[in-house]
Amino acid sequence: MAVTIKLRYIRHSAKKLRPYARLFVGKPLQGSINKSMLMPQDSAQFIYKALLMARAAAESKEFKPEEMIVSMIMADEGPRIKRMRPNARGRSNRYQKHLAHLTLSVDVPKIEPKKIEEKPKTAKKAVAKKGEKK
Numbered sequence: 001m002a003v004t005i006k007l008r009y010i011r012h013s014a015k016k017l018r019p020y021a022r023l024f025v026g027k028p029l030q031g032s033i034n035k036s037m038l039m040p041q042d043s044a045q046f047i048y049k050a051l052l053m054a055r056a057a058a059e060s061k062e063f064k065p066e067e068m069i070v071s072m073i074m075a076d077e078g079p080r081i082k083r084m085r086p087n088a089r090g091r092s093n094r095y096q097k098h099l100a101h102l103t104l105s106v107d108v109p110k111i112e113p114k115k116i117e118e119k120p121k122t123a124k125k126a127v128a129k130k131g132e133k134k
Contacts, residue, residue: 002071003061005053007102009078010046014100017043017075021102029055029068029106047073050104058106065106072105 010017020043024032033055036048050073055065078099084092 001061001063002105002107003054003058003063003068004103004105005050005057007046007050007053007104010100010102011097012042012046012100013098014075014077015098017046017100017102020044020047021073021075024051024070025073027070029058029065029070032070046102047104050102054104054106063108067108068106069109070104071107072103074103076101076103 020036020039020041024036024047027035029051033048033051036044036051039045039048051070054070058065058068078101080099081097083095083097085095087093
């Protein structure tokens with residue numbers, strides 16, 4: 001069973017969060033927390049905060065966090081804050097501040113039994129003798 005948490009309205013661009021989010025998918029939860037704690041980037045600090053929230057949520061639902069892996073991290077764009085900046089000759093320029101929503105899911109790894117692969121049966125080719133038509 002998966003534990004999903006959301007960090008909403010992060011004052012950071014989703015475009016800047018995505019490369020760091022890809023680093024942690026499929027990795028153990030505790031190892032991801034340790035790795036993100038040491039990274040100096042702002043994006044990694046937001047992901048670190050989300051990983052801590054996921055660990056706390058897993059503990060409250062009585063899962064063992066040391067056995068869990070990060071199954072999904074998604075950084076979506078949130079609303080934009082529109083602002084104006086003064087410009088020359090009494091004009092103004094408009095700019096936007098980006099917000100993001102970070103969705104993180106941790107899950108217990110599924111161990112699937114190995115399937116025994118059967119060799120495909122090959123059809124024997126019919127050999128035509130001289131003078132015969134196929």
